[in-house]
Amino acid sequence: MACSAAAKILHNPLLISSSRSAEKSDSCCKILGPSSFLGSTSLSKKLVSVNKGVSRASRRSANVVAVSSDVVKEKKLKSNSAAPSLLITKEEGLVLYEDMILGRVFEDMCAQMYYRGKMFGFVHLYNGQEAVSTGFIKLLKKEDCVVSTYRDHVHALSKGVPAREVMSELFGKTTGCCRGQGGSMHMFSKEHNVLGGFAFIGEGIPVATGAAFTSKYKREVLKEDCDEVTLAFFGDGTCNNGQFFECLNMAALWKLPIVFVVENNLWAIGMSHLRATSDPQIWKKGPAFGMPGVHVDGMDVLKVREVANEAIARARRGEGPTLVECETYRFRGHSLADPDELRDPAEKAHYATRDPITALKKYILENNLASEAELKAIEKKIDEVVEDAVEFADESPVPARSQLLENVFADPRGFGIGPDGKYRCEDPKFTEGTAQV
């Protein structure tokens, strides 16, 4: 909702305040009751007292996980900069910083390239949400799987797909990670276990559930030593979709090693989360299915990392799924085609002050984990990486006609038997891409 987040910063300087009580959170839900019709945008500006956050009390009822992250958050909140025990080491800090800078610079470059006519179609940028991707994915092993939506460039980058391959894919070149056949919304990597990249929201969640099922199957049926975990990333809009609920049920039922990560950036194109959802507190939907639901500040990579650590560890131990709601924000429009005129500038300004990269930089410098020079060096390095990626993509060849029919079937006999008795894929025209199949 446009002003609710703004209201939060005005009333509560700390991100999640311990002063908020259980009653208040109840009442804040009631404010969204039938008396205030959320249909018109003008009305939404009046609902300033609506508090999107969650009280610690109600979260505590969810599960052990919530409590442990609360404790950590409380510690962090008390003094953001002078915490007695640091949450990360220097190496970790630099890794996180580099990953977030890579995400930001890459996406900015995508915007440039789009407006220069190098990439086309629907491109959805991740600016502002880097903390979620970095916070979660940097804790994974290579064998762990990540499933995303159309806003998937940064998930792929965090998981380890080279920037060159992602940029080539966006340019539609044959050296892209999907040979130019997928595009912005379909980033896949078998090597790094990025299972997509899906254009329809909600479509990827069952796929993630399936990957988690394989992990359990390997352990229990094939008797392999497997503790692979799957992360499913999706947005607030998806949380009203049937596939989300069906998968929460199945994952909890079979205790699948999966973490459902909700990137709640409050907006589904132009539909405010509060206008679309009867109960906007998504984390609550976890306990309804028998799994812990956690809410975390998605603009703070360290908080996300703490929660992620616990959720992933839970999954690895075989204790089942977790639903993590990350409150985050996208600085740009829904896609590069979105003029982004609907969102309140005050809301955007508020979240701009909570830029995750600035926050991490501040933390690193204030705790003397690294020097300004080292951070600058990282930024410079990333600039070079991204420019090299653009150059590589520019110079890469476009797909040849022969590529057209190649990957339709894994077994190309699926194109059938032609009138001459030969399999169609044996026809020379087939490998040229000119066969009529």
Added chain:
Amino acid sequence: MAAMLQSFGVASASVAASDHSIKLPAFAGHSLAVIRSEARSISSPIRGTRKTGKVATKAVAAQAANPASAASKPGHELLLFEALREGMEEEMDRDPRVCVMGEDVGHYGGSYKVTKGLAEKYGDLRVLDTPIAENSFTGMAIGAAMTGLRPIVEGMNMGFLLLAFNQISDNCGMLHYTSGGQFTIPTVIRGPGGVGRQLGAEHSQRLESYFQSIPGIQMVACSTPYNAKGLMKAAIRSENPVVLFEHVLLYNLKERIPDEEYVLSLEEAEMVRPGEHVTILTYSRMRYHVMQAAKTLVNKGYDPEVIDIRSLKPFDLYTIGNSVKKTHRVLIVEECMRTGGIGASLTAAINENFHDYLDAPIVCLSSQDVPTPYAGTLEEWTVVQPPQIVAAVEQLCQ
């Protein structure tokens, strides 16, 4: 009706392709070893094509002319649903990654008893009872297939798979392509469909036509215990996503099938009854209506050639073409709706490829474009009946 179906058509169902000198390429080292007369293997420069190890499977042609009366071993008699189960069981024994998912497939044994006994044998995870969430468990099967398993998804009724259309079209069909060939989806999606006995409109749907445009999937329809088992095994072994259409009324067909292991080709059609006057193309249940009509036609002096196309997507244009070149007349008999059905596609394909060989326009008999009524009489008139087939042949052969 089941008894009637057992008495004819079934025995002639297993005429081997070798009788009609159809050339079939050999795929040395490929598990789908349907041995064809030219010893040729498919070279696979195409990225993503996988070669599986050598498997000694007997091909259709390698067996005696009529596998039902193979001289080597007596074979064993079973019903079609048992043949499907046998196929699944053999594949599950052979490869531990093969698993089954669906509603009531486990403890209940499958609503048509196709998976009966499998859960006791393989466990609850390998034969997974899912909640009623078609789109999600089909998607789950796809995710599992991408990460190394080989799931078989059962739609309790094919019509329920309409709920899974999102996953079948977008992920099953397209994901191999959009991932640039990185991920394969070796799933089998199967279930009973077709018009049954007064099951009502929603349980009597024919989804062949709905799925046929989806790029990236293969569709096969089984019609006899012999081809049911062979196609099931082939579908499970295939690296492509395959939709296997079964028919509610054919589950109790009895036939004697070989004891030896055999795998059929997913892309080939089956010659049911060779003839000279007219080519009748059909699949699934309509095969039996056609064979019933064929009896009448033979008595009237006609000699129809009956081909069970089996492979609904892609069409086996070789077998079909050879037949058209011989008889010059084509009649398509299908249970699909008239609009946009398999028959419509087949008509277009034959016209395009064999126009010169046709002496008459292709006649296509399909079900009426009507939601299947509950009333028995109305239901009977919705699908094609043998007298209509006889009349159509007589008209065609004038």
